[in-house]
Structures are given as structure tokens and as C-alpha cells.
Amino acid sequence: MEQHDPGVTILERLEAIEDITLLKGRRDRLVDTQDWVALEALHAPDYHGYNGDYPPFTSAAEMIAGVKVIMKDLRTAHHSHTPEITVHSPTTASGIWGMTGISLWQQGDEEHWFLATGHYFETYEKRDRRWLFTSRRLEYVLTKTSPGGIFPPPAPDRTTG
Numbered sequence: 001m002e003q004h005d006p007g008v009t010i011l012e013r014l015e016a017i018e019d020i021t022l023l024k025g026r027r028d029r030l031v032d033t034q035d036w037v038a039l040e041a042l043h044a045p046d047y048h049g050y051n052g053d054y055p056p057f058t059s060a061a062e063m064i065a066g067v068k069v070i071m072k073d074l075r076t077a078h079h080s081h082t083p084e085i086t087v088h089s090p091t092t093a094s095g096i097w098g099m100t101g102i103s104l105w106q107q108g109d110e111e112h113w114f115l116a117t118g119h120y121f122e123t124y125e126k127r128d129r130r131w132l133f134t135s136r137r138l139e140y141v142l143t144k145t146s147p148g149g150i151f152p153p154p155a156p157d158r159t160t161g
Contacts, residue, residue, distance in 0.1 A: 020131050049135065099118055
């Protein structure tokens with residue numbers, strides 16, 4: 001079990017946990033509403049992300065560009081729950097979140113779905129008085145796609161610019 005920094009007061013730790021919980025809630029909503037500008041603002045420029053279905057993202061801008069392509073024809077609902085947030089210092093923290101997500105898309109004349117459950121492993125830093133995502137890794141526990149559905153969408157072409 002990770003330990004909180006003993007130099008961080010209980011009040012500072014609770015404030016950090018609340019701020020990070022709100023950050024995560026905004027992230028899920030902004031992904032689902034496809035508000036790319038606001039979503040990018042929640043991530044540090046040097047953010048790194050990995051979800052297993054695609055090559056890693058090595059910046060917030062690259063992540064947003066890729067997710068825009070991946071989600072172009074999807075409707076989604078992301079739910080994050082049961083957080084374990086550890087405050088390592090006044091400006092660093094990590095979290096593990098349970099996740100459930102569904103993606104819906106039209107494939108030919110049929111609507112298809114992809115359901116996933118698993119965990120997000122994340123890091124955060126407080127920069128300019130606000131918490132930002134600095135990394136995220138998604139590990140699936142279970143995935144299921146509707147019969148005949150083709151998922152995931154193709155990875156974005158990162159060679160064009």
C-alpha cells in the first residue's frame with residue numbers, strides 16, 4: 001500500500017483528493033461530449049498515455065489528435081469509480097480507478113456496441129495551482145463487442161501531419 005507524504009496535512013490531502021476526483025469526473029464527461037479543447041486543458045503538455053489498443057501517446061496534443069480520430073463515429077459513456085488516490089507530495093499524486101465504458105457506433109445498417117471494464121492507473125501533478133493528468137494507463141479486465149461489430153476503430157495515422 002502506498003503511503004501519503006507525512007508532510008502533507010490531512011486538509012491538504014483531502015483537498016487534493018477532492019480536486020483530483022473532480023478532474024477525473026470532468027475528464028469522463030468531456031471525452032463523452034467530445035469537447036477536445038477543454039479535455040486537452042486537463043492534461044499536462046508532457047502527458048503520456050497507453051490503453052493497449054493503440055500505440056502510446058507521448059503528449060497531450062498527440063492524445064487529443066488521436067482520440068478525435070478514434071472517436072469520430074462513436075458515442076460513448078465513460079464511468080470511473082472506486083478511486084484509490086495517493087498524495088505523494090503537495091504537487092504529485094497517483095490514482096487507480098475502476099472503470100466501465102460503452103462505445104456505440106453505426107456499422108452498415110446496424111448499431112453495434114463495445115463494453116469494457118477495468119482500471120485506469122494515473123498520475124497527476126499540481127501545476128500553476130491546479131491538478132493535471134500527467135499519465136494514464138488503461139488495463140481491461142473484460143471487453144465484449146456486439147456480434148459482428150468491428151472494434152476498436154483503426155489507430156490514427158501518426159505519420160501525417
